[in-house]
Amino acid sequence: MAEHTDHSSTGTARTGTVGRAGLPRHEVPTHFDDGAGDYDRLVGMNPGYHEHLRASAARMRLPRDGAGLRLLDAGCGTGASTAALLAAAPRAEIVAVDASAGMLTRARSKPWPASVRFVHSTAEALADAGVHGPFDGILAAYLLRNLDDPDAQLRRFHDLLRPGGVLALHEYSVADSPRARAVWHAVCWGVIVPLGRLTTGETALYRHLWRSVNTFDGIGRLRDRLRTAGFDAVHSETMTGWQNGVVHTVLGTRR
Numbered sequence: 001m002a003e004h005t006d007h008s009s010t011g012t013a014r015t016g017t018v019g020r021a022g023l024p025r026h027e028v029p030t031h032f033d034d035g036a037g038d039y040d041r042l043v044g045m046n047p048g049y050h051e052h053l054r055a056s057a058a059r060m061r062l063p064r065d066g067a068g069l070r071l072l073d074a075g076c077g078t079g080a081s082t083a084a085l086l087a088a089a090p091r092a093e094i095v096a097v098d099a100s101a102g103m104l105t106r107a108r109s110k111p112w113p114a115s116v117r118f119v120h121s122t123a124e125a126l127a128d129a130g131v132h133g134p135f136d137g138i139l140a141a142y143l144l145r146n147l148d149d150p151d152a153q154l155r156r157f158h159d160l161l162r163p164g165g166v167l168a169l170h171e172y173s174v175a176d177s178p179r180a181r182a183v184w185h186a187v188c189w190g191v192i193v194p195l196g197r198l199t200t201g202e203t204a205l206y207r208h209l210w211r212s213v214n215t216f217d218g219i220g221r222l223r224d225r226l227r228t229a230g231f232d233a234v235h236s237e238t239m240t241g242w243q244n245g246v247v248h249t250v251l252g253t254r255r
Contacts, residue, residue, distance in 0.1 A: 050083070052243060053083075056249040057081075057139055058087075059249050060137050060168045062088055062089040066088070066089025066090060069089055071085055071093065071138070071139070072097070072137070073085055073094060073139050073141075075097070075098060075123065075143035076096035076097060076107060078103050078107045078110075079096065079110055080141075081096075081139055081170070082118075085137075085139055089137075092136075093115050096118050096119070097121050097129070099121065099123075123153055134161060134162040134165065135160050135162065137161075137165055137168070138161060138165070138167045140169050140171075141170040144222075145172065145216045146212065151225060154229035154231075158229050158230045158254055161254040162254065163255065164253060164254065166251060166254075167231060167251065167254075169248075169250040171247070173218060173246075174213060174216075174218075174245070175214075175219075175221070176220055180245040184210075184213060187242065192206050193207060193210070219248055219250070222236070222248075222250050226252040232254075232255050233253045235250075236249060
């Protein structure tokens with residue numbers, strides 16, 4: 001689906017678990033499977049979508065055009081975040097992972113260099129899918145909010161990184177800002193939900209997006225989660241346009 005409906009579908013968890021957003025978490029990848037064909041068309045309607053993913057990848061400050069680096073794109077969707085990583089580090093090896101087979105089929109249909117590999121897996125089960133560290137950098141776009149245990153996943157990301165490796169979370173966070181909450185509500189109910197109904201005939205995943213962002217961490221709490229998971233140099237930067245104060249990059253470095 002579009003970033004309107006969440007870029008990443010990687011977050012599954014315990015079968016039958018119902019998240020705060022209303023959808024059972026094990027059903028989220030299925031919704032993305034069903035809507036994968038609409039994804040690229042819909043994200044193109046979101047001003048700044050690709051530009052903001054590239055901004056988060058650039059904020060990782062990966063050296064040497066990525067030469068000799070190994071990077072993980074956790075929750076790659078149809079490959080938009082993968083393309084952002086590739087733009088930031090064109091000579092790096094990139095492993096891109098998602099739980100939705102439909103989204104991965106769409107991603108794999110695009111032209112990629114041999115250095116990019118796509119893997120079907122949840123974020124929680126990377127080792128079972130043959131994805132092992134160490135990585136020099138991890139980008140997780142619109143992922144953490146959809147997981148049952150964000151803190152456990154941050155610890156796993158920490159362990160997958162080399163010392164000095166960087167994690168970048170590209171994520172919605174509006175809880176700390178009344179203005180951002182108001183903008184998010186207006187955009188969801190004025191644009192995203194109606195557009196989802198018009199283009200796909202359903203609204204469950206779009207309403208899931210609205211609720212999940214409303215109930216997710218404030219940006220301060222998200223930074224604290226990274227520190228608790230063992231990351232240093234934790235900081236965040238926001239985006240431009242209507243997503244200023246709504247979408248952020250949260251960065252941390254493995255000690």
